[in-house]
Amino acid sequence: MPSLRAEELSLSIAGRRLCDKLSVTLHPSENWVILGANGSGKTTLLHTFAGLRSPDGGRVYIDETAIHRMTSRQRAQHIGVLFQDPETAFPATVHETVMTGRYPHLDRWRWESKEDYRAVDMALAAVGMEGMTQRPLATLSGGERRRVEIAALLTQDAPICLLDEPTNHLDLRHQIHILELLADRARRSGHFNISVLHDVNLATRFGTHAILLFDNGEYLHGSLSEVLNRANLERLYHCRLREIRDEGTGWFLPM
Amino acid sequence: MLMSRRPLIMLILLVAAPMTIWFALIQGSLDIGAAQLWQSLRGNADHATAYQVIHELRLPRALSAFAVGGLLALSGALLQVLLRNPLADPYVLGISGGAAVAALLSMLGGLGIGWIRGNAFLGALASMMLVFGLSRLGAAWTHNRLLLTGVVMAAGWGALISLILALAPSAQVQSMLFWLIGDMSYSTQPGMALLALMGGLAVSLWLARALNLLLRGENTTAALGENPVYLRFVIYLVASLLTAMAVTLAGSVGFVGLVIPHLLRLLGGSDHRFLLPACVLLGGGFLTVADTLARSWTAPVPLPVGVITALLGVPVFLFLLVRSR
Numbered sequence: 001m002p003s004l005r006a007e008e009l010s011l012s013i014a015g016r017r018l019c020d021k022l023s024v025t026l027h028p029s030e031n032w033v034i035l036g037a038n039g040s041g042k043t044t045l046l047h048t049f050a051g052l053r054s055p056d057g058g059r060v061y062i063d064e065t066a067i068h069r070m071t072s073r074q075r076a077q078h079i080g081v082l083f084q085d086p087e088t089a090f091p092a093t094v095h096e097t098v099m100t101g102r103y104p105h106l107d108r109w110r111w112e113s114k115e116d117y118r119a120v121d122m123a124l125a126a127v128g129m130e131g132m133t134q135r136p137l138a139t140l141s142g143g144e145r146r147r148v149e150i151a152a153l154l155t156q157d158a159p160i161c162l163l164d165e166p167t168n169h170l171d172l173r174h175q176i177h178i179l180e181l182l183a184d185r186a187r188r189s190g191h192f193n194i195s196v197l198h199d200v201n202l203a204t205r206f207g208t209h210a211i212l213l214f215d216n217g218e219y220l221h222g223s224l225s226e227v228l229n230r231a232n233l234e235r236l237y238h239c240r241l242r243e244i245r246d247e248g249t250g251w252f253l254p255m
Numbered sequence: 256m257l258m259s260r261r262p263l264i265m266l267i268l269l270v271a272a273p274m275t276i277w278f279a280l281i282q283g284s285l286d287i288g289a290a291q292l293w294q295s296l297r298g299n300a301d302h303a304t305a306y307q308v309i310h311e312l313r314l315p316r317a318l319s320a321f322a323v324g325g326l327l328a329l330s331g332a333l334l335q336v337l338l339r340n341p342l343a344d345p346y347v348l349g350i351s352g353g354a355a356v357a358a359l360l361s362m363l364g365g366l367g368i369g370w371i372r373g374n375a376f377l378g379a380l381a382s383m384m385l386v387f388g389l390s391r392l393g394a395a396w397t398h399n400r401l402l403l404t405g406v407v408m409a410a411g412w413g414a415l416i417s418l419i420l421a422l423a424p425s426a427q428v429q430s431m432l433f434w435l436i437g438d439m440s441y442s443t444q445p446g447m448a449l450l451a452l453m454g455g456l457a458v459s460l461w462l463a464r465a466l467n468l469l470l471r472g473e474n475t476t477a478a479l480g481e482n483p484v485y486l487r488f489v490i491y492l493v494a495s496l497l498t499a500m501a502v503t504l505a506g507s508v509g510f511v512g513l514v515i516p517h518l519l520r521l522l523g524g525s526d527h528r529f530l531l532p533a534c535v536l537l538g539g540g541f542l543t544v545a546d547t548l549a550r551s552w553t554a555p556v557p558l559p560v561g562v563i564t565a566l567l568g569v570p571v572f573l574f575l576l577v578r579s580r
Contacts, residue, residue, distance in 0.1 A: 156479070
């Protein structure tokens with residue numbers, strides 16, 4: 001059962017403190033959400049969880065192994081990352097792109113097997129891109145490219161998924177569909193997600209736990225019902241919010 | 256679609272490559288029949304002239320051309336990934352410029368072909384280290400920074416080349432121009448280049464799957480378990496050495512390194528396990544044919560091979576590009 005534990009994690013960028021001595025443990029079957037204002041350090045925190053960036057202080061552990069002691073290949077077998085923006089499109093097809101997700105599972109000289117092809121087909125079907133496998137990336141719309149990136153992440157099949165604004169470029173239907181898909185994934189035993197989201201209402205609908213990153217390195221974390229209330233969110237975003245209660249759930253709108 | 260086409264393309268290339276060598280061996284002012292050529296190749300020296308022409312002139316030149324074509328195409332494919340820029344070719348980072356300046360200065364000083372080669376290689380290495388060192392000064396090493404440094408260095412070398420051409424006595428200008436366009440008339444020792452080609456291909460194949468990741472960007476490469484900084488350093492080193500080797504042997508033959516990788520991407524997709532060996536075969540075969548035409552088309556007046564590569568390649572590539580839409 002993998003867990004991810006941050007121990008006294010301190011992060012700063014260009015001399016600005018983003019979070020100060022953050023300690024938190026993330027367990028399987030949890031669907032975490034990171035919320036914060038622009039520039040509050042959400043992406044930096046996510047990259048630190050992924051082991052792609054070393055913190056200014058503290059450590060990140062996967063189970064009981066410090067993440068910087070894992071080889072990059074071991075890390076890639078445990079953690080999948082969806083980046084905020086895909087980098088430039090070099091000529092490649094949808095299928096080729098999604099197949100790169102299998103990289104951590106294949107030896108250097110082994111070609112992809114039938115199972116790998118099946119994994120790609122299933123991932124593409126899951127994000128509704130099954131008809132476009134041979135399309136060059138350059139011919140896709142922003143939302144379609146986003147779904148290709150998500151399919152590549154699903155193909156990687158890592159127990160821990162770190163997602164930076166997974167709903168970027170997606171229309172309403174696909175936002176819900178993708179977040180549902182990811183939430184289902186997090187419910188599987190041994191799996192969990194951490195997503196950076198900007199939409200508080202999507203966070204309330206799909207998340208189970210949240211980390212709130214305030215200014216000056218302060219933070220709050222806990223189950224969604226504990227931390228996601230109007231007072232905290234107003235402090236987080238520096239704006240007044242209206243809370244609308246509907247069948248027991250609170251929805252937040254900026255005033 | 257693209258994937259299922261790959262084995263066929265590979266097979267065609269594997270068959271075609273020896274045929275281009277055969278074509279190069281059979282073409283020339285001395286008429287050598289197929290049977291006689293086969294005998295000579297098998298070491299039968301009954302016909303002394305034919306044997307000599309094959310073993311001392313045509314075979315070394317054909318193999319040189321093949322090696323240079325392979326080196327350039329492979330290096331071009333690697334640099335296009337490294338710089339994430341489909342317009343990159345082996346000369347974009349100024350390596351050939353450094354080699355050219357050294358070679359032209361050697362010609363100006365009246366040095367022999369051996370010295371010209373040696374100095375060209377040193378010039379290429381110097382340019383490679385200069386670009387690498389300068390692009391790392393100060394800020395973080397990004398592909399755009401590397402590209403900018405290389406392009407500016409290339410422009411600098413270009414100015415020096417023009418200066419040398421302007422000052423050189425007119426008797427030497429023609430041989431200098433041939434060198435700059437790319438010419439294989441003096442390429443008689445393919446051994447080193449072939450070794451470099453095989454070494455380069457081996458290293459590139461070792462990295463081929465990791466290069467597929469690099470197409471998706473540095474962050475994704477790191478997240479999927481490869482170190483992009485190390486990867487890029489190795490590619491830069493390998494691509495530069497391959498280019499240096501090619502330029503040393505044949506001057507700056509244009510076009511091969513830019514277009515062969517593109518053509519193969521259009522035909523078979525961008526999986527580097529397919530692309531890199533295919534580049535070696537197609538680039539090698541293409542330059543072998545081009546060089547044979549260069550020495551036989553307007554015989555006895557030889558043409559620089561760089562002219563032929565462009566004349567042959569441009570229409571073929573444009574045709575494929577238009578059709579691929």
